[in-house]
Amino acid sequence: MVINFEENFEIKKLTSFKIGGSIARAYFPESEDDFVAVLKQEPDAVVLGNISNVLISDSGYSGAVVLTSKMNKIEINGTRVSAQCGVKGQKLAQEAARAGLAGLEFMIGFPGAVGGEVYMNASANGQAISDNFLKARCYSRERGVFELTKEEMHFGYRTSVCQEKGIKVLSAEFELEPMDAEKVNARMQSCLEFRRSHQPLLSLPNCGSIFKNPPGNSAGKLLDECGVKGLKQGGVEVWENHANFIVNSNGGSSLDVLELMLKMRDAVKEKFGINLEPEIIFLGGNNKREDELCKMLYQKMQK
Numbered sequence: 001m002v003i004n005f006e007e008n009f010e011i012k013k014l015t016s017f018k019i020g021g022s023i024a025r026a027y028f029p030e031s032e033d034d035f036v037a038v039l040k041q042e043p044d045a046v047v048l049g050n051i052s053n054v055l056i057s058d059s060g061y062s063g064a065v066v067l068t069s070k071m072n073k074i075e076i077n078g079t080r081v082s083a084q085c086g087v088k089g090q091k092l093a094q095e096a097a098r099a100g101l102a103g104l105e106f107m108i109g110f111p112g113a114v115g116g117e118v119y120m121n122a123s124a125n126g127q128a129i130s131d132n133f134l135k136a137r138c139y140s141r142e143r144g145v146f147e148l149t150k151e152e153m154h155f156g157y158r159t160s161v162c163q164e165k166g167i168k169v170l171s172a173e174f175e176l177e178p179m180d181a182e183k184v185n186a187r188m189q190s191c192l193e194f195r196r197s198h199q200p201l202l203s204l205p206n207c208g209s210i211f212k213n214p215p216g217n218s219a220g221k222l223l224d225e226c227g228v229k230g231l232k233q234g235g236v237e238v239w240e241n242h243a244n245f246i247v248n249s250n251g252g253s254s255l256d257v258l259e260l261m262l263k264m265r266d267a268v269k270e271k272f273g274i275n276l277e278p279e280i281i282f283l284g285g286n287n288k289r290e291d292e293l294c295k296m297l298y299q300k301m302q303k
């Protein structure tokens, strides 16, 4: 089996933040068998989808990364839709709409892939990936390939069992609702319109919401009340229209982002006594100052 592989792979251009250095070993599996073979060979590999929720250090990552973009098959049987982990959420939403199936419209609005969306339990516009989720094919070192049902996924706000147990998602299956394609398209359109008025477009590189909403509150509102909109650090800044977004407006670095996150977090802590938890994930380990910042920002050290 020959699996596409590159050493010292420059990842910056693939990330939604347009930030990130060299990855020591990058694998590009094209099938479930490839994916499992890589994970057996590289048990500590980090799996990445569309890299829209991960900040990668400019100092790079010394381990292995599996990029799932070539695992992109979709199958539709009646109301059941199954997608490999690398399928872009936007494409899945469009294919489902074309087949007259509703339930995944929210995916049209942001740049994740199915594996990352299941792992994060992505949600928007009142819908979540968990709503119509049936089961996923998964892999872990301990169990090999196995299936997890919706109940076994333990979905919560931006969480799933995959995060606690180091489980990789190979593919996911959804049970959707039959609906007139025009109506599904109209619902997708309204998700897009909402997004255009509330979030930065990707022409302004960003990583989505920086912090999770604390229980019963809104991270964006708390940050806004601290007056952080427009706050700059090196080449990055808090977006002027929504305080929970950092945009890479001027060729910023991963260090800039982490320093700005700390300022944002501390402003909220000081004013409201609330400790915001980052939603974005950090991948690095080769820069001392970044490690220090991560220890302050993240309860658990990120890989």
Ligand SMILES: Cc1cc2nc3c(=O)[nH]c(=O)nc-3n(C[C@H](O)[C@H](O)[C@H](O)COP(=O)(O)OP(=O)(O)OC[C@H]3O[C@@H](n4cnc5c(N)ncnc54)[C@H](O)[C@@H]3O)c2cc1C
Pocket (backbone or CB within 6 Å): 016, 046, 047, 048, 049, 050, 051, 052, 053, 054, 068, 085, 109, 110, 111, 112, 113, 114, 115, 116, 117, 118, 119, 120, 121, 122, 123, 124, 162, 167, 168, 169, 170, 199, 200, 201, 202, 206, 207, 208, 209, 281
């Ligand atoms: C402009 C913008 C808007 C956004 N809006 C929203 C929003 O409205 N709602 C929302 O929920 N999110 C939003 N996001 C964040 C992001 O798109 C989601 O978190 C998405 O689910 C991440 O998917 P991804 O494929 O990019 O994952 P990545 O960023 O590549 O990875 C995210 C995490 O998932 C893990 N992972 C990825 N693939 C797999 C796999 N196959 N198996 C196991 N683990 C895996 C990674 O290791 C990492 O820990 C937004 C991002 C941007 C840039």
